[in-house]
Amino acid sequence: MKFKDYYETLGVARNATEADIKSAYRKLARKYHPDVNKEKDAEERFKEVGEAYAVLKDTEKRAAYDQMGSNWKSGQDFTPPPNWNEGFEYSDGGFGGGAYEGDQSEFFESLFGRGKHRQGARGSHARQDQGMHFKGQDHHAKILIDLADAYNGAKRTIALHMPTLDASGHVTTQERKLDVSIPKGIKAGQNLRLSGQGGPGMGEGGAGDLYLEIDFHPNPIYRVDGKDVYLDLPLAPWEAALGSIAKVPTPAGNTLELTIPANTVAGRKMRLKGKGIPSNEPGDLYVVTVIVTPPADTDTQKEAYQAFEKAFEFNPRTHLKG
Amino acid sequence: MIQTKITWIEGAIVENEIHMSIVELSQATSTSEELIMVWVSEGVLSPTGSSPQDWRFGGDSLHRTKTAMRLSKDLEINTPGLALALQLLDQISDLRAQLIRLGNNSNTEG
Numbered sequence: 001m002k003f004k005d006y007y008e009t010l011g012v013a014r015n016a017t018e019a020d021i022k023s024a025y026r027k028l029a030r031k032y033h034p035d036v037n038k039e040k041d042a043e044e045r046f047k048e049v050g051e052a053y054a055v056l057k058d059t060e061k062r063a064a065y066d067q068m069g070s071n072w073k074s075g076q077d078f079t080p081p082p083n084w085n086e087g088f089e090y091s092d093g094g095f096g097g098g099a100y101e102g103d104q105s106e107f108f109e110s111l112f113g114r115g116k117h118r119q120g121a122r123g124s125h126a127r128q129d130q131g132m133h134f135k136g137q138d139h140h141a142k143i144l145i146d147l148a149d150a151y152n153g154a155k156r157t158i159a160l161h162m163p164t165l166d167a168s169g170h171v172t173t174q175e176r177k178l179d180v181s182i183p184k185g186i187k188a189g190q191n192l193r194l195s196g197q198g199g200p201g202m203g204e205g206g207a208g209d210l211y212l213e214i215d216f217h218p219n220p221i222y223r224v225d226g227k228d229v230y231l232d233l234p235l236a237p238w239e240a241a242l243g244s245i246a247k248v249p250t251p252a253g254n255t256l257e258l259t260i261p262a263n264t265v266a267g268r269k270m271r272l273k274g275k276g277i278p279s280n281e282p283g284d285l286y287v288v289t290v291i292v293t294p295p296a297d298t299d300t301q302k303e304a305y306q307a308f309e310k311a312f313e314f315n316p317r318t319h320l321k322g
Numbered sequence: 323m324i325q326t327k328i329t330w331i332e333g334a335i336v337e338n339e340i341h342m343s344i345v346e347l348s349q350a351t352s353t354s355e356e357l358i359m360v361w362v363s364e365g366v367l368s369p370t371g372s373s374p375q376d377w378r379f380g381g382d383s384l385h386r387t388k389t390a391m392r393l394s395k396d397l398e399i400n401t402p403g404l405a406l407a408l409q410l411l412d413q414i415s416d417l418r419a420q421l422i423r424l425g426n427n428s429n430t431e432g
Contacts, residue, residue: 033393035389036411138352179329179330181331189382189385191336192333194333195334223425
């Protein structure tokens with residue numbers, strides 16, 4: 001296990017005041033909030049900052065953390081000294097009641113326990129005989145699918161990891177496999193509601209629902225904007241100038257033959273109506289032309305470019321007056 | 323050999339097919355109905371229907387409510403601030419969509 005320097009995480013000095021810590025936390029929380037920051041590591045950073053703040057904003061936890069000394073460096077191998085927190089009194093009934101729910105690091109848990117312990121009592125079966133009826137909790141999960149699945153529909157077996165409490169009250173991760181039919185036409189950011197696949201209900205209350213938020217695997221060929229799809233189509237200069245027929249693969253797995261008109265310029269957007277993600281009003285597939293000039297390496301190739309130069313009186317920089 | 327038949331679970335696309343009531347939205351996002359009412363009055367959410375019992379939340383209401391709930395809880399922003407944050411996030415997402423349409427050909431060199 002690695003030591004975590006919570007002061008470093010928040011970028012404050014060890015003698016920082018509560019106000020300093022709060023404002024540093026607020027700033028970083030806004031910066032790394034996963035709804036605001038779409039960088040890959042934002043969520044991870046947000047959790048780290050939240051964990052650091054959960055310890056440092058709490059006078060008791062901070063004091064306990066501080067007495068381990070200031071010689072520890074982030075990332076150093078660390079084992080909590082035996083009885084390290086002896087003599088500390090916690091007003092919230094012991095460690096683990098941190099404001100920050102779940103997802104604590106191993107380091108945090110070894111010092112302060114797991115925050116979910118006491119929450120585990122919620123929704124227990126003990127109250128069932130009293131005639132209580134509650135619908136089970138709705139659950140949420142994110143899944144990644146291929147763009148082709150949105151075009152064609154698909155059947156996918158997905159594995160979801162659910163934190164659950166075992167008999168002794170420890171949090172363990174349970175894997176649940178679900179065979180899900182992905183409907184044709186679903187788009188990134190949309191949610192698929194699976195009725196009755198959420199948490200179990202109490203009494204006669206039915207089970208909750210499971211919401212699967214859909215996102216697409218990154219695709220090296222296509223860019224997706226809502227139901228419209230974009231594809232860059234590279235053309236050789238002569239194909240663009242003379243016109244040609246280019247084979248264009250669609251995300252559905254077909255190949256279309258696209259007529260490139262003569263004198264096509266780079267950046268021209270050709271719309272293939274209705275070839276975007278299907279729906280009642282299907283999206284469009286846009287083919288954007290890119291002109292690729294081959295390098296002139298051999299003598300023949302150099303001569304060909306020189307022939308170009310002779311054939312055209314062409315100055316692409318006239319507007320620069322150059 | 324035993325062949326097991328897999329039953330594929332069919333779901334409904336929330337944004338296209340489902341118009342949630344305030345009770346469903348509250349349950350799905352772990353947000354109180356009172357708070358949802360405040361957000362509607364502030365224009366964060368725009369259901370159809372005239373009274374809370376008739377409200378139907380469509381489109382991206384689920385996503386929006388989840389985001390609103392996370393932002394208000396994690397960053398402790400008040401409702402007008404939340405409304406502004408969501409509006410700015412919408413603008414950013416529009417700009418991102420424009421970048422996607424333009425592709426990555428705008429790399430500058432040198």
